[in-house]
Amino acid sequence: MVGRSYRARGCIKYKSSILAPYPILRMKLYNVLGEEFPEELEFPIDTGYEGSLMLQRRDYEFFMVGELPREYWRTYKTLVGRIVMRVARAIAEIDNMKFEVYVEAPYYGYGKRLIGREILNKLKLVLDGPRQECCLVD
Amino acid sequence: MTLVVKKIDERKLREFKAEAIRRGLTLSQAVEEAIELWLSNSALLSDLDVNNLAYIRFKKNLAEYKGKYVVFALGSFIGAFESLEAVAKALRRLRPKLKHAIVLKVGYDKKIEEELEWWGGAIELEAA
Numbered sequence: 179m180v181g182r183s184y185r186a187r188g189c190i191k192y193k194s195s196i197l198a199p200y201p202i203l204r205m206k207l208y209n210v211l212g213e214e215f216p217e218e219l220e221f222p223i224d225t226g227y228e229g230s231l232m233l234q235r236r237d238y239e240f241f242m243v244g245e246l247p248r249e250y251w252r253t254y255k256t257l258v259g260r261i262v263m264r265v266a267r268a269i270a271e272i273d274n275m276k277f278e279v280y281v282e283a284p285y286y287g288y289g290k291r292l293i294g295r296e297i298l299n300k301l302k303l304v305l306d307g308p309r310q311e312c313c314l315v316d
Numbered sequence: 317m318t319l320v321v322k323k324i325d326e327r328k329l330r331e332f333k334a335e336a337i338r339r340g341l342t343l344s345q346a347v348e349e350a351i352e353l354w355l356s357n358s359a360l361l362s363d364l365d366v367n368n369l370a371y372i373r374f375k376k377n378l379a380e381y382k383g384k385y386v387v388f389a390l391g392s393f394i395g396a397f398e399s400l401e402a403v404a405k406a407l408r409r410l411r412p413k414l415k416h417a418i419v420l421k422v423g424y425d426k427k428i429e430e431e432l433e434w435w436g437g438a439i440e441l442e443a444a
Contacts, residue, residue, distance in 0.1 A: 229434070
């Protein structure tokens with residue numbers, strides 16, 4: 179027993195799936211021009227993804243006004259081989275907290291929406307499985 | 317057909333005419349050739365390419381801008397800025413409206429040489 183208690187700032191219901199529901203985080207994103215992405219985005223939490231925020235290619239285009247040089251793009255090893263990801267900077271807003279993040283999208287392929295460890299490690303989250311809620315906590 | 321073009325830089329046009337004469341071409345032949353070259357040349361670089369080229373040309377100066385955001389757009393170095401708000405202000409002033417720019421925070425953004433993990437990752441491998 180580590181005797182630690184957390185107070186939830188807000189909780190989001192897990193998304194249903196075929197067998198096991200999965201936790202998500204919801205956030206607003208802005209590009210470097212300060213323009214807000216037209217929808218609030220939901221990202222499945224993926225602790226197996228080392229990166230930041232993965233986007234689909236069509237969504238990533240909105241953030242290309244703040245892309246990093248090619249030599250700063252990232253390569254991931256996956257079950258299907260190596261995948262090169264373009265990287266851009268963006269501003270994320272979760273629960274009224276704004277911070278700078280990287281968004282990524284595959285150079286080839288459509289991509290997915292995922293939130294990875296690079297951002298998860300900056301947040302305090304409680305995954306309440308029995309209640310099927312992902313909570314941002316203090 | 318007849319083409320009337322206004323507001324052409326006089327010096328460039330003079331040079332263009334002189335080059336056409338040197339090549340034994342009429343002005344219209346030279347314009348046609350230039351159009352053809354421009355359209356067919358896959359060296360019509362994308363914004364991504366020209367901005368990355370501008371970045372590569374500038375790279376040797378980066379150390380002077382540690383901690384700042386350096387910005388490249390429209391194939392040029394736009395400037396170095398203290399904050400993202402200042403970057404946004406500078407980029408919003410540019411015309412035509414940008415689809416691509418490079419924004420690098422010198423000394424903060426890390427070049428990652430190793431392969432990162434994405435366990436079980438799979439994406440649709442359709443061409444983007």
